[in-house]
Amino acid sequence: MPYGRRSSSEFPAYRFPAWLRCAAVLGLLWLNIGSSLGAPHEPVRHPSVRVSRHVAPPVRHLSKAKAKHRTKVKKSVTATKSQRRAVHKRKHIERTDRPMHVSKVAPKHRRQAARAVREPRGARRAAESPKQHVASADASARSSLRLLARCGYTARSRALLRAKAVYVVDERTRTVLTEKQADRIMPIASVSKLMTAVVSLDTKHAMNTPLKVTAQDQDFDKFTGSRLSVGSTLSRHDMLHIALMSSENRAAAALSRDYAGGRPAFVAAMNAKARALGMRHTWFVNGTGLSPQNVSTARDLSLLVAAASRYPLINAYSTDRAQVVAPGGGRALLGYHNSNALVRGGDRSIVLQKTGFINEAGHCVVVRMMVHGRPIDIVVLGAPGARDHIADVTRISRWLRCSLQ
Numbered sequence: 525m526p527y528g529r530r531s532s533s534e535f536p537a538y539r540f541p542a543w544l545r546c547a548a549v550l551g552l553l554w555l556n557i558g559s560s561l562g563a564p565h566e567p568v569r570h571p572s573v574r575v576s577r578h579v580a581p582p583v584r585h586l587s588k589a590k591a592k593h594r595t596k597v598k599k600s601v602t603a604t605k606s607q608r609r610a611v612h613k614r615k616h617i618e619r620t621d622r623p624m625h626v627s628k629v630a631p632k633h634r635r636q637a638a639r640a641v642r643e644p645r646g647a648r649r650a651a652e653s654p655k656q657h658v659a660s661a662d663a664s665a666r667s668s669l670r671l672l673a674r675c676g677y678t679a680r681s682r683a684l685l686r687a688k689a690v691y692v693v694d695e696r697t698r699t700v701l702t703e704k705q706a707d708r709i710m711p712i713a714s715v716s717k718l719m720t721a722v723v724s725l726d727t728k729h730a731m732n733t734p735l736k737v738t739a740q741d742q743d744f745d746k747f748t749g750s751r752l753s754v755g756s757t758l759s760r761h762d763m764l765h766i767a768l769m770s771s772e773n774r775a776a777a778a779l780s781r782d783y784a785g786g787r788p789a790f791v792a793a794m795n796a797k798a799r800a801l802g803m804r805h806t807w808f809v810n811g812t813g814l815s816p817q818n819v820s821t822a823r824d825l826s827l828l829v830a831a832a833s834r835y836p837l838i839n840a841y842s843t844d845r846a847q848v849v850a851p852g853g854g855r856a857l858l859g860y861h862n863s864n865a866l867v868r869g870g871d872r873s874i875v876l877q878k879t880g881f882i883n884e885a886g887h888c889v890v891v892r893m894m895v896h897g898r899p900i901d902i903v904v905l906g907a908p909g910a911r912d913h914i915a916d917v918t919r920i921s922r923w924l925r926c927s928l929q
Contacts (some may be wrong), residue, residue, distance in 0.1 A: 688906030713880030716813030780811030
């Protein structure tokens with residue numbers, strides 16, 4: 525066969541080495557990877573969609589109004605979600621017997637949800653209407669406060685009270701336990717000195733200040749005498765002490781004179797204090813009570829007893845059994861005793877008292893008595909005999925001690 529027309533089988537078989545073939549393959553792979561990384565990527569375009577050349581601006585280029593609108597929408601959505609979540613959790617708490625921790629409830633409703641779980645229905649009603657609860661408690665307390673027939677309080681025994689006017693009231697609840705012509709306006713004699721002591725203490729004068737008895741302090745109403753002579757000098761403490769304990773008239777007159785504006789201003793202050801306390805049927809013309817124009821009612825005087833009991837000196841001085849004072853000026857010491865026979869006898873249940881007597885008023889006494897730890901005010905006016913007002917108080921105290929156990 526000619527040289528130029530040889531068949532493929534006639535050529536000698538030639539093979540490249542294996543390492544050369546591997547290098548060629550790796551080179552081709554390297555070229556392909558480099559071309560793919562360097563070429564720009566373009567988005568795949570769908571033939572049926574027309575892509576706009578204008579790209580939407582980023583969010584930071586939006587107008588302020590649109591940004592605010594989006595913020596409001598987000599807040600409203602967040603608030604709605606939180607409200608729904610709170611309602612759901614409240615329903616879950618109310619429907620289940622096992623309470624959920626308060627921290628898992630929305631902050632606005634933590635207290636209400638916790639209270640609804642912890643408190644029973646009766647407690648919630650009591651908390652919702654505290655005034656009704658207190659009113660019911662007061663009503664039950666008042667119903668239990670009464671004088672009992674088995675303790676001797678009957679229509680017949682009540683008729684044995686000699687005084688013209690009687691008023692007995694529980695101080696805490698203002699429950700009237702018994703009364704007799706409690707609104708009758710009557711002269712009150714030296715019971716007026718309780719108001720004298722109240723007004724005098726309201727002036728806030730130094731109680732150690734010496735106070736001298738003058739001719740103006742003499743009694744020009746009944747022309748009664750006094751062991752405290754003109755020219756005697758006592759401290760305001762001693763004047764107040766013997767005025768309340770022994771009903772010393774010149775001591776009370778000296779206290780009423782030693783006032784800014786004199787005695788007329790002091791009497792005006794007594795009447796103003798009475799109006800402030802609600803004593804609508806009370807009137808004073810002097811500080812001693814020697815005038816029959818010093819008038820009041822048993823009901824009004826219970827208000828004065830309640831006000832006077834807030835002054836520790838009035839409580840202490842009016843219930844002291846005895847006191848010795850030195851009037852000075854070379855005069856002898858004067859010993860005074862309590863004008864109330866019950867206090868002189870050692871009745872420790874009496875924590876405040878004041879007696880009084882003039883012919884127009886009869887024998888009068890007001891008492892605050894502790895009965896089984898409960899303050900009871902007793903007012904007795906117009907008793908005819910010298911011991912009738914004390915007898916009435918003794919009878920009433922027996923009824924109280926038995927009935928209020």
